[in-house]
Amino acid sequence: MDPVAVVRQHIGGALFERVAGDEGPARRERIWNTPGxxxxxxxxxxxRVHSDASMFVGGIRALLLQSLHPLAMAAVDQHSGYRGDxxxxxxxxxxxxxxxxxxxxEQADQAMAVVRSVHDRIAGVTPDGRPYRASDPHLIRWVHVAEIDSFLRAHDRYGRTPLDASGRxxxxxxxxxxxxGLGADQVPETVAELDEVIAGYRPELQSTEAARRTARFILIRPPVPWVQRAPYSLLCAAGVGLxxxxxxWPLRLPYLPLTEATAVxxxxxxxxxxxRWAMAADSTPERTR
Incomplete structure (x- = not known):
């Protein structure tokens, strides 16, 4: 086999295993090949957005941005076990x-029902004494808008074919x-509405110890093998740059506009x-990953 093809297949397989886990091949088969x-x-x-490699950058940005809401961050910090697994x-x-x-x-609706069921069982109190519920429509909307804003901005910057205004x-x-489907209300349906909703959350966002600890975990002390640290750090830099x-400042992240516009x-x-090149090694005309 061509050595380049071997390297490409190796990188693509390693990425897929890391993102999808040991059950990834079975899940992929079920998601893509179930009739319906x-x-x-x-x-x-x-x-187009969710099948693009820019999602790797958008995912990092989403985690950082979501952590700024103290109630949403408390739910993740106290119940998700993200540091352990x-x-x-x-x-x-x-x-x-x-x-x-x-x-x-049918599969999509079932997935949403499962997550809603999990959210219904998660509740607690923040370190400063405020109660929260993971099923709170207001918190679900925050997690949603922070996520899709991140995916969209990452796709605008790093996507193979960025969307035009109507596509966005x-x-x-x-x-x-x-x-x-997860229980959010007053969900934005245009980019202008998305920007407005995020602006409306800003008075609620805070620099908490849990948020700063999460940023350090993601950016400085990630559970990534040393051989993968360099490429991972570049993805993180791209995420922070967005x-x-x-x-x-709330997350103690640097702001280096010239460096971010050039090297990053x-x-x-x-x-x-x-x-994108590596993951394409396992794609077919009938199935995009």
Whole structure:
């Protein structure tokens, strides 16, 4: 076999195993090959965004941005076990995104029902004494808007084929169905509404110890083998480079506009291009990963 093809297959397989876990091949088979009607076809905006390598950058930004809401962060910090099993949480999240985007309508609806059931059992009190419920529609909406804003901005910057204005609005509208399925209300359906909703949350966002600890865990002390630290750090830099300026200090993130516009952006393009190249080794015309 061509040595380049061997390297490509090795990198692609390692990435898939890390993101999807040991059960990844079986889950992929079930999601892609189960007969039935899909909610989103291959020409939809959500399909284009969620199958692109830019999701690796968007995912890092989403985790950082979501952590700024003290109630949402407390729920994650006290119940998710992300520090003890970060890759397991990543694999569950990636599976949920794949199910709600690419699987049959029945599978997607079942995935949302399972997550809602989990949320119904999660409640607690923040370190400063405020009660929270994971099923709170207001918190679910925050997690949703922080996530899709991150995925969309990452796709704008690093996607293979960025969406035009109507496509960006379509992406926000298509993802709204999932947010409602999880229990959110007043979900934005255009980019303008998305920006407005995020601005409305800003008075609630805070720099908490849990949020700063999460940022350090993701960016400085990740559970990543040393051989993978360099490429992982480049993805992290690209994710931080997309964070809003107002979010930097609360998480103790640097703001280096010149470096981010040049070296960081170039590194992000190189990393997402490499991931796209490697993952394509396992794709077929009938199935996009």
């Amino acid at each position: 009607e899909r909610r989103y076809g291959p020409d939809t905006a959500i399909h 970060p890759w397991g949480r990543l694999q569950r999240t990636s599976t949920f995104l794949a199910e709600t985007t690419f699987a049959t309508i 609005d379509a992406y926000v509208a298509e993802t709204a169905h999932v947010a409602r 964070m809003p300026r107002w979010s930097r 952006r170039a590194a992000g393009v190189a990393m997402t291009g490499t991931i």
